[in-house]
Amino acid sequence: MSGFLDLFRPSTYGKLPLDDGVEWFVKDWLVPNFRPAFRAIQAPVDALLDSIDGFLQAVPFPIFWLVAAILAWRIAGRGVGILTAVSLLLIDMVGIWEETMTTLAMVITAVAFCAVAGVPLGILAARSDRFAGGLRPVLDIMQTIPTFVYLVPIVMLFGVGMVPGVIATIVFALPPVIRLTNLGIRQVQGEMVEAGYAFGATRRQVLIEIEIPLAMRTIMAGLNQTLMLALSMVVIAALIGAGGLGLTVYTGLGRLDVGRAFLGGFGIVLLAIILDRVTQAMGAPTPAQANGWTFRGVARSLLGGRGQKAEAAAGQ
Amino acid sequence: MQDKIVVKNLYKIFGPDADKAAELAGAGKEKDEVFRETQGVVAVNDISFSVQEQQIFVVMGLSGSGKSTLIRCLNRLIEPTSGQIIIDGADVTAAGPSELREIRRSKMAMVFQHFALLPHRTVLENAAFALKLRGLSKKDRNDKAMRALEAVGLGAWADSLPSQLSGGMQQRVGIARSLAAEPQILLMDEPFSALDPLIRREMQDELIGLQRDFKTTIVFITHDLHEALKLGDQIAVMRDGGFVQVGPPQAIVTDPADDYVRAFVQDVDRARVVTMGSIAEQVEPIVLGRDDLASARRKIAQAPYSALPVLDARGKLKGLLSEGALAEGGRPHLERLVPDEMQTTPEDVSLHDAFSLFAKGEPVAVLDEKGRLAGIVDPQAVFSHLSGGDAPEEEQAEAERPAAPTAPSHDAA
Ligand SMILES: Nc1ncnc2c1ncn2[C@@H]1O[C@H](COP(=O)(O)OP(=O)(O)OP(=O)(O)O)[C@@H](O)[C@H]1O
Ligand SMILES: [Mg+2]
Numbered sequence: 197m198s199g200f201l202d203l204f205r206p207s208t209y210g211k212l213p214l215d216d217g218v219e220w221f222v223k224d225w226l227v228p229n230f231r232p233a234f235r236a237i238q239a240p241v242d243a244l245l246d247s248i249d250g251f252l253q254a255v256p257f258p259i260f261w262l263v264a265a266i267l268a269w270r271i272a273g274r275g276v277g278i279l280t281a282v283s284l285l286l287i288d289m290v291g292i293w294e295e296t297m298t299t300l301a302m303v304i305t306a307v308a309f310c311a312v313a314g315v316p317l318g319i320l321a322a323r324s325d326r327f328a329g330g331l332r333p334v335l336d337i338m339q340t341i342p343t344f345v346y347l348v349p350i351v352m353l354f355g356v357g358m359v360p361g362v363i364a365t366i367v368f369a370l371p372p373v374i375r376l377t378n379l380g381i382r383q384v385q386g387e388m389v390e391a392g393y394a395f396g397a398t399r400r401q402v403l404i405e406i407e408i409p410l411a412m413r414t415i416m417a418g419l420n421q422t423l424m425l426a427l428s429m430v431v432i433a434a435l436i437g438a439g440g441l442g443l444t445v446y447t448g449l450g451r452l453d454v455g456r457a458f459l460g461g462f463g464i465v466l467l468a469i470i471l472d473r474v475t476q477a478m479g480a481p482t483p484a485q486a487n488g489w490t491f492r493g494v495a496r497s498l499l500g501g502r503g504q505k506a507e508a509a510a511g512q
Numbered sequence: 513m514q515d516k517i518v519v520k521n522l523y524k525i526f527g528p529d530a531d532k533a534a535e536l537a538g539a540g541k542e543k544d545e546v547f548r549e550t551q552g553v554v555a556v557n558d559i560s561f562s563v564q565e566q567q568i569f570v571v572m573g574l575s576g577s578g579k580s581t582l583i584r585c586l587n588r589l590i591e592p593t594s595g596q597i598i599i600d601g602a603d604v605t606a607a608g609p610s611e612l613r614e615i616r617r618s619k620m621a622m623v624f625q626h627f628a629l630l631p632h633r634t635v636l637e638n639a640a641f642a643l644k645l646r647g648l649s650k651k652d653r654n655d656k657a658m659r660a661l662e663a664v665g666l667g668a669w670a671d672s673l674p675s676q677l678s679g680g681m682q683q684r685v686g687i688a689r690s691l692a693a694e695p696q697i698l699l700m701d702e703p704f705s706a707l708d709p710l711i712r713r714e715m716q717d718e719l720i721g722l723q724r725d726f727k728t729t730i731v732f733i734t735h736d737l738h739e740a741l742k743l744g745d746q747i748a749v750m751r752d753g754g755f756v757q758v759g760p761p762q763a764i765v766t767d768p769a770d771d772y773v774r775a776f777v778q779d780v781d782r783a784r785v786v787t788m789g790s791i792a793e794q795v796e797p798i799v800l801g802r803d804d805l806a807s808a809r810r811k812i813a814q815a816p817y818s819a820l821p822v823l824d825a826r827g828k829l830k831g832l833l834s835e836g837a838l839a840e841g842g843r844p845h846l847e848r849l850v851p852d853e854m855q856t857t858p859e860d861v862s863l864h865d866a867f868s869l870f871a872k873g874e875p876v877a878v879l880d881e882k883g884r885l886a887g888i889v890d891p892q893a894v895f896s897h898l899s900g901g902d903a904p905e906e907e908q909a910e911a912e913r914p915a916a917p918t919a920p921s922h923d924a925a
Contacts, residue, residue, distance in 0.1 A: 390589055391628035395642040395693075396617030405641075409632045 222349050234353045241305060241366075242359045249301035257288055268470065272477030279473065283466040292444060292463045299430050299440035300467065302358065306365040306426045310373050311419060313366075318377020318415070319403065328378060335371040343368055343432050351436055361438025369425040376418025380411030416479030423475055427468045431460075441467075516697065516729040517563040517586070522595030524581050524753075527552030530593050543752040555581040556592070557753035563746070568723060568730045570740040572776070573750030579733045582750070583699050586731065587620045588612060599697070617646045621690030625702040627682045629674040635685050636661065636670035642693040653692075660692040661685070663722065680711035687719070691726055698723075698730045704739065716742055737776055741765070741785055749773050762790055781864070782898055788866050789859025791897050792878040792887030798833055798846075801825040805846050809838060817890055821877050822851045829854065829877055829885055859886055863894055870894065 202208050252260070261284050269277025287296050321328040347364060354360035384407050392402040408415070434442030441463045448457030525533045533552030536545070543554050555578040563569040571579050584590040586597055588604065597604040599619065607615060621642065629638045636654060637644075639661050643653035661667050664684040666677075674682050683703060690698055704712045716739060723730055734740050740747050741761045748758040749772070757769035765785045768774040798808045798820050812820050812835050819834035831851030838849065855869040855876045866889075869876045875888040 385626075385628070387624050387626055387628040388630070390584075391622070391624055391641075393589055394587055394616060394622035394699075395645055395689075396613040396615075397645050398613065401645055405645075406630065409630070412632075 222352060226349070227352055231353070237363070238354055238359055241309065241362055244308065245301060245305040245358060245362055248304055249298055252297040252301050253294065257293065261285070261288075264470075268474050272474050276470075276473045276477065280470050283470055287463055287466055290459055290462065292441065292459055295439070295441045295444050295460070296463045296467060299427075299442065299464070302362050302365065302430065302433070302438060302440055303423065303426045303467075303471070306362050306369055306429075307419065307423050309362075309366050310370045310422045310426070314370050314373035314418070314422070315377050315415065318374045318418075319381060319407075321374065321378040322381035322407075331374070335374060338367060339371050343429070347432070347436055356437035358438050360436050361433030361442075364436065365426050365429040365433055368429050369422045372421035372425065373415070373418040376421070377411065377415050380414025380418070381407045383414065384410045413479050416475065420472065420475040420479060423471055424468065427464060427471070430464060514565045515562045516565045516567075516600065517569075517731070518596075518598040519562070519586070520560050520596040520598070522556055522559045522582070522585060522597065523554070523593045524556035524578075524585055524590060525552045525554050525593045534593055554753050556585060559595075559753075559755055561748060561755065561758060563729055563731060566723070566727055566729055567745040568720075568732055568743050570732045570734060570744035570747045571750055572734055572737060572740045572747060574735060577750045578753040579735075579750055580701055581753075583622075583701050583731055583733050586699055587616055587622060589622075617642055618693055619695055620697045620699060621693055621695040623683070623686050623690050623698065623700040623703045625705055627674070627679075627686045627706075629682055629685055629689075631674055633673075634670065635666065635672050635674060635677070638674060638685055639670075639688045639692050641689055646693070656694075657688070657692045660688040663691065663725065664688045664718070678711075679707050680715060683707060683715065684718075687722065691722065691728075694726070696728060698728050700730060701733045702735070703732075705734070705736070712739070719743065737780060741780070749776060761785055762787065783864035783867070784862050786863050786897055787859060788857050788861050788863065788876070788878050788889055789880075789886060791863075791893055792859070792889050793893065794887045795820060797821045797823045797885060799823050799825065799827075800830065800847055803846060805838070808833070808846055809835075812838065817875055817888070819852075819875060821854055821875075821885060821888060823885065827884055829856065829879070832874060832877075863898065866894075 206212075261281065264284060265277050265281040268280035287293060317331065321331050343364070346367065350360050350364050350367075354363055388406055388410060389402055392406045397405065430438070430440060430442035431445050432442070434440070434446040441460045444460030444463070445457050446460075448454070448460060523534055523537065525537070527533060527550065529550045529552055533546050533550040533554060536549060537543075537554045537557050541549075543557065546552060546554050557578075559582060561569070571582060573579050581590055585592045586604075588597075588607075592605060595605070599615070604612070604615060630641070633641075636657055640648075640653040640657035643656055646653075648656075658667065658670060661670055664687055666681060666684050666688065669677060669681065669685075674685060677685065683706075686703070704715050707715060719730075720743065722728075730743075732740075732743055734743075741764075744761050746758060747761055747764050749756045749764065749769075751772050757764060757773050759767075762785055764773065765777045765780050765782060768777055793816070795815055795817075796811055798811055800822060802825070803811070808820075812818065812833075818836075819832050822830045822833045824830050832854035833849065833851045837852070852874070855872075855874070856879050857866050857869060857876055859878055859880060866876065870891045873891055875890045877888050878886045880886040
C-alpha cells in the first residue's frame with residue numbers, strides 16, 4: 197500500500213539538489229567574484245571597532261565609571277545614574293571589565309553601522325511604497341532566518357574573528373531601525389508635511405526640518421531595539437571568533453564551567469539594562485528634545501540646563 | 513478693484529482614470545455617477561471664480577464637498593487635473609518647481625486647521641519658518657517673525673514651545689508664521705474650526721483687523737455659515753466639487769440659489785445679515801428753499817409714507833416732516849415749520865443693530881459715506897423683510913403698499 201502511495205511522492209523520483217545549488221552559489225560564485233567588495237565592507241568596520249575598543253580599553257576604570265554615571269544621570273535621571281554606577285562597580289568587582297569593554301565596543305560599532313545604513317534605508321522606504329514593498333520581505337527574511345545559517349557564508353566571506361562577528365551582528369540587528377524609521381516618517385501628520393511644502397520647502401528641507409525631527413522618537417525606539425538585538429548576538433558572534441563577554445559564556449559552556457558562563461551572562465544583562473534605560477530616555481521627549489535636537493540643545497541638557505525636567509520625567 | 517486671483521475651469525479628480533472621469537464630469541454627470549463608472553472622485557468640478565485684491569473670499573460647504581482640495585489646488589499642494597490659476601496675471605499652473613517654491617515662500621501663505629506647528633521648535637522659530645526656508649539670516653528672520661508675533665499679541669511667548677500655548681494662541685502662531693513673510697495672499701483651511709466658540713469669535717475679529725493692517729487677500733474655508741457671513745466679502749457655497757452660488761453674504765441669505773443653499777441659511781438670523789442700506793427705499797425729499805407748502809403736500813401724498821425727510825438747500829438732512837405737522841397751524845411758511853428729529857444710520861449697519869432707532873415707529877434715514885441721504889427705511893419694511901424671508905421681492909413690495917393709503921385717512925380722522 198505504502199509502496200503505491202510512494203508513487204505520488206517526489207523524492208521517489210530523485211532529489212532536488214538545493215543544498216548543492218546554494219553551496220555552488222556561495223562558494224564558487226559569490227566568494228570568488230565578490231570577495232573584494234566584501235573586503236571593502238570589512239575595512240571600515242574593522243577601523244571603527246579597533247578605535248572604539250582601543251579607546252575603551254585605554255580609559256582608566258575610575259574615569260569611565262564617573263563619566264558613564266554622570267551621562268546616565270543627565271540623560272535618564274538619577275535612578276538610572278545610580279543603577280549605572282552600581283552595575284559598573286559590580287562588573288569590575290567580578291573581574292569581567294575588559295570583556296565588557298570589548299563587547300561594548302562591538303555593540304557600539306554594530307549599532308553605528310546599523311544607524312548609518314538603516315536610517316537612510318528607512319527614509320527611502322517611507323518615501324516610496326515600491327521600495328518599501330521590495331524591502332519588507334528582505335527584512336522579514338533577515339529577522340526569521342536562524343542566525344546560525346548565515347554564520348557559514350559570513351565565515352566564508354570574511355573569515356573568523358571580531359569583524360565577522362560584528363558583521364553578523366549588523367545583519368541581525370539592522371531590521372528594526374529600518375522598519376521604525378519608515379514607520380516614524382510615515383506617521384508624521386500630513387498637515388505638518390503640507391505646511392512645509394506650503395511655505396516653499398524643498399523635499400530635503402521637509403525631511404530635515406520636519407520629518408526627521410518629528411519621527412525622532414520612533415527612530416530612537418528603533419535604534420533601541422537594534423541595540424538590544426545586537427547585545428543578544430554577542431554569544432553567537434563568539435562562535436565565529438568574536439571576543440568579549442560572548443567568549444566568556446562560550447568558553448564556560450565548552451568547559452562546563454557554570455560559574456564562568458554565568459559571569460558572562462551577568463555582564464551582558466547588566467550592560468543591556470544600562471544601555472536600554474539610557475537609550476529609551478534619549479527617545480522620550482525629555483531633556484534633549486525640550487532643548488531641541490541641536491548640538492547645543494543636547495549639550496545643554498547634558499550639562500544641566502533643564503535637568504529638573506529630565507528627573508521629573510524619569511520619575512513618572 | 514483689481515482681480516488678485518482668477519481661477520478658470522479648475523478640475524481635480526482623484527483616482528485611476530482621470531481623463532475619462534474628467535470627460536464624464538465635463539459632460540455634466542453627477543459626482544456619484546462618475547465614481548460608479550470610473551472609480552474616480554471628482555473633488556473639484558469645473559470651478560471658476562475671481563477674488564479681488566484685499567478681499568476675503570469665503571468658501572463654504574459640507575464635509576467632503578471639496579473645499580480643502582480646492583484651496584490646496586491654489587498653491588498646488590494638490591496638482592490640479594486641469595484648469596488655470598492666475599495670480600497677479602501670472603499662471604501658477606505653468607510655474608516650474610523652483611518658481612512655485614518662490615511663490616509659496618513670498619506670495620501665498622497657508623494657515624491650517626490643526627495649526628501644524630513644529631513641536632520641537634519655539635514659537636519664534638515657528639513664526640520664522642518661511643523666512644528660514646527663504647534663506648534669511650537668523651537676525652533678519654527673527655526680527656520679522658517677532659514683528660508678526662507682536663501683531664498677533666504673542667510677543668511675550670516667543671521662547672515658549674507650542675505645546676505650552678492654548679489652541680487659540682497656537683493658531684495665532686500659525687497666523688503669525690504665515691504673516692511673517694508678508695504674503696499678499698493667505699489661504700486658510702478651516703483655521704478656527706478646532707477652537708471653541710468664544711475664542712473663535714475673538715479670532716475672527718482679529719483676523720479682520722490683521723487683514724486691514726497687512727493688506728492681504730484671503731481665501732477662507734469654513735463650514736460655519738456665521739463665520740462665512742461675518743468674514744466674507746464674497747461667499748461661495750460649494751457642493752459635490754462645484755460652486756452652487758457665489759455672491760455677497762446678504763445675497764446668499766436673502767436670495768439662496770437652490771434648496772441646498774436654502775437649507776444652509778434657513779437658521780440664519782436675517783437681522784444680522786441684512787443691512788439698512790440694502791432695504792432703504794429712495795424717496796423724493798422735501799428741499800427747503802426749493803419746495804413750498806403746496807409742493808411739499810403733494811410730495812407727501814405721493815410718497816408711500818405719511819412723512820418725508822427734509823433737506824436744507826445744501827442737501828443736509830434737517831429732519832422728518834409728517835403730513836400731520838404740515839396740516840397744523842393754518843398756512844405757515846415751510847421754512848418756519850420745525851421738522852421732527854429724524855433717526856439716521858450708515859448704510860452698512862445691520863437691521864439687528866438698527867432696531868433701537870425704530871423705537872418711535874417712524875422711518876429712519878439711511879446716509880451714505882458722505883452723509884447724504886441714500887433712502888429711508890420704514891418700520892413696516894423691516895418687519896416684512898425679517899418675516900417674509902422666502903417671499904419674492906415683488907410680493908413684499910405689494911404687501912407694503914396698502915399700508916401707505918391708510919396713514920393719511922388716520923390723520924384726517
Ligand atoms: N487624496 C485623495 N484621494 C482620493 N480622494 C480624495 C483625496 N482627497 C480628497 N478626496 C475626496 O475628495 C472629496 C473632497 O475632499 P475634501 O477633503 O476636499 O473635502 P472638504 O470639503 O475639505 O471636507 P472637510 O470639510 O471634511 O474637510 C471627498 O470626496 C474626498 O473623499
Ligand atoms: Mg477639509
